[in-house]
Amino acid sequence: MKKILYIFVCIMFVMNVNAQIVVNITAPSNNQFIASTPSFSFTQSVKLIVDISGIPALVAEEAAGGNIYIWGFIQGCCGAPTNGDWTNSNEANRMTKESTNKWSITLSSVAAFVGASYDKAKQAAVGAGRSETETRFGFLVKGKSGAGSPEKKSGDIEIAFTGPIFVATEYRTFPANYSQEDVATVFYDQNLEDNATMKTQTEVYMYMEADLVGGGSIIPFTSAQVATTPSLKMTDLGGKKYRFNFIPAKFFNLTGTQRISKIRITMRSKTDANINGGEKSSTLFRAQ
Amino acid sequence: MKKIQSYLCMLAILVVGFACSPPKYPELEGQLTIKTDFLRGTWKTTKVIQYDQEAIDNGFPKEVQSMDITSSAPFNEYTITFDLDAQGKPSTYTLTPGQSPNFLALTSGNWAIDNPVFATKLTFFSPNSTLAGKFIVKRVDSNRIILRMERRDADANKPVDEKTMFLYYEYEFVKQ
Numbered sequence: 001m002k003k004i005l006y007i008f009v010c011i012m013f014v015m016n017v018n019a020q021i022v023v024n025i026t027a028p029s030n031n032q033f034i035a036s037t038p039s040f041s042f043t044q045s046v047k048l049i050v051d052i053s054g055i056p057a058l059v060a061e062e063a064a065g066g067n068i069y070i071w072g073f074i075q076g077c078c079g080a081p082t083n084g085d086w087t088n089s090n091e092a093n094r095m096t097k098e099s100t101n102k103w104s105i106t107l108s109s110v111a112a113f114v115g116a117s118y119d120k121a122k123q124a125a126v127g128a129g130r131s132e133t134e135t136r137f138g139f140l141v142k143g144k145s146g147a148g149s150p151e152k153k154s155g156d157i158e159i160a161f162t163g164p165i166f167v168a169t170e171y172r173t174f175p176a177n178y179s180q181e182d183v184a185t186v187f188y189d190q191n192l193e194d195n196a197t198m199k200t201q202t203e204v205y206m207y208m209e210a211d212l213v214g215g216g217s218i219i220p221f222t223s224a225q226v227a228t229t230p231s232l233k234m235t236d237l238g239g240k241k242y243r244f245n246f247i248p249a250k251f252f253n254l255t256g257t258q259r260i261s262k263i264r265i266t267m268r269s270k271t272d273a274n275i276n277g278g279e280k281s282s283t284l285f286r287a288q
Numbered sequence: 289m290k291k292i293q294s295y296l297c298m299l300a301i302l303v304v305g306f307a308c309s310p311p312k313y314p315e316l317e318g319q320l321t322i323k324t325d326f327l328r329g330t331w332k333t334t335k336v337i338q339y340d341q342e343a344i345d346n347g348f349p350k351e352v353q354s355m356d357i358t359s360s361a362p363f364n365e366y367t368i369t370f371d372l373d374a375q376g377k378p379s380t381y382t383l384t385p386g387q388s389p390n391f392l393a394l395t396s397g398n399w400a401i402d403n404p405v406f407a408t409k410l411t412f413f414s415p416n417s418t419l420a421g422k423f424i425v426k427r428v429d430s431n432r433i434i435l436r437m438e439r440r441d442a443d444a445n446k447p448v449d450e451k452t453m454f455l456y457y458e459y460e461f462v463k464q
């Protein structure tokens with residue numbers, strides 16, 4: 001009985017770690033820290049639903065057929081790379097209209113949205129006079145252009161997030177960030193694969209393409225060559241887990257000043273390219 | 289009687305707890321002063337551990353923070369030979385990476401230490417090149433040395449030590 005209870009608690013914990021958090025907020029006109037939001041971690045998906053009915057300039061913007069955009073940041077650290085310009089928000093930050101005066105956006109995580117490390121978020125908390133665990137995500141909602149009198153925007157809204165939680169996924173690279181000269185390892189966990197046919201493959205192969213800085217791409221082994229290239233077979237670690245080591249510069253046979261910006265990776269069946277786990281990608285760092 | 293038992297129990301927990309505690313300053317454990325004469329000769333890599341700085345910063349489980357990649361490259365072909373001049377000071381080096389990556393980007397030239405008494409950095413450069421690289425001294429034993437190679441983002445606006453470190457390698461060398 002105790003064992004069953006333990007397993008149940010474990011399952012509930014895993015479900016909670018992976019669950020998407022929904023945060024409902026009424027946009028204030030002044031800057032506010034809103035403490036009464038559900039707890040979510042730095043690396044967890046979060047859906048923000050914002051009620052703009054208290055901001056007349058935004059209500060008017062919506063009534064005129066305009067869209068509402070999120071402008072994200074961590075105070076004292078960094079702004080979301082997708083914010084765009086104040087007078088021309090990036091479409092990546094366009095929110096979805098849920099109902100009259102209610103707009104939502106789903107962030108895969110605060111980490112991905114602001115593109116900063118947890119360490120930087122902690123430093124920002126300390127810089128603002130809080131303890132390093134009191135990390136906050138900041139944002140405001142605005143029109144496509146925030147300009148106007150009054151400005152078409154809410155006040156700054158800050159909500160708390162907790163430290164990151166590692167969530168196992170079917171694909172990950174080790175390390176998370178690497179350059180083309182570094183050793184990189186792709187891990188694939190078939191147990192977490194969504195594709196039913198891919199889930200049953202007893203051999204898993206890699207298909208990779210590299211996008212180059214300045215345009216162009218390199219495909220060292222075409223899709224048809226995968227089946228006849230044993231070196232592309234992932235190492236079976238047992239328990240339906242696989243691994244593949246490579247050094248990008250060597251794998252893609254880079255010459256001269258060629259530099260990779262992104263690697264696109266597909267775990268697939270040996271012989272049938274249509275049986276695959278979907279394309280994943282890694283943006284490469286440029287080492288000094 | 290019950291009180292005594294509970295005190296004994298607490299004492300046992302404390303004893304076990306302290307016995308299992310890691311050293312307070314593990315990076316200093318076994319550390320010796322590096323003398324240049326100690327480094328003279330050929331050192332061969334026996335192990336390379338790669339560390340993911342983001343996973344460390346995020347406090348992720350230990351098993352996703354680091355990985356032994358010795359056989360992945362293969363790093364056990366990587367050797368460095370340190371030579372001294374007539375005065376016993378650092379002079380030339382020869383680096384043989386074999387098929388493993390060479391993050392120093394140099395294979396020969398001159399080497400230096402930052403402090404003749406308590407070296408923390410080994411710097412490598414070449415008179416014919418603008419390239420230079422360094423290993424950070426992590427640990428020294430009688431015939432073993434662990435050196436760290438940091439990989440930082442190429443941010444032209446920051447000094448080298450302030451550029452964002454995204455990963456690092458720790459090389460364990462054994463004297464031949």
